[in-house]
Amino acid sequence: MSFGQRIKELRENKKLLQRHLAASLEIDTPMFSKIERGERKAKREQVLKLAKLLETDVDELLTAWLADKIYDLVKDETTAVNAIKVAETTLKYSKIEKQL
Amino acid sequence: MSFGQRIKELRENKKLLQRHLAASLEIDTPMFSKIERGERKAKREQVLKLAKLLETDVDELLTAWLADKIYDLVKDETTAVNAIKVAETTLKYSKIEKQL
DNA sequence: TTATATTAGTCAAAAAATGACAAGTCTAAA
DNA sequence: TTTAGACTTGTCATTTTTTGACTAATATAA
Incomplete structure (x- = not known):
């Protein structure tokens, strides 16, 4: 499930309107609507x-949000799957290095 | 191996100087140097x-280049590994959908 | 209808990416 | 030890992308 879909689901469960959350984020409703539909990306x-x-859970949302950004970055590339695998490997190695 | 490292390796194997490739790309040598060291990202x-x-092989380079971009996007996120997995799954599903 | 919620489209402002330039380091040959 | 060439560093301007506000449109419900 995409970040926007998840936000919408959570919002509706809490019976909140877009304008409520938009106001809390200090953006206008059209902008919030776009974030919910994935037309615009939220800022971290x-x-x-x-x-x-x-x-x-903030990590659940961050995961969905970041996954959207990755997908967006690679979706038109034929090498997308391979690149993701390479990045994942690099990431795991870099984490091990940091432990040392 | 990162994109920059691979470029440098291939360049040195062919006994080319940075200024040769920089000229071909119509950028200056400092810029090329930065791309090779990963300080700047090359354009597609x-x-x-x-x-x-x-x-x-163009796909080999595109893979390394794209992997760098993904790594850059996620490297400071604690949810990086999970997000990558989610993105990979989404990507695979989107490919199946396109086949239909 | 009328009111409210959401979406669509356009444009300006802010932020990030890209590149040029000047000056620096490093190495090797003279 | 100079000199020349290859490469790197730092800064600034330009271009591109992202973000957001605004207006207007659509949809839905009372």
């Missing part, structure tokens, strides 16, 4: 605020 | 040109 700090406002 | 069209100039 907005994700953090939304996790609080929606009383949900 | 520059990757294509480099594959021709260095007579190497």
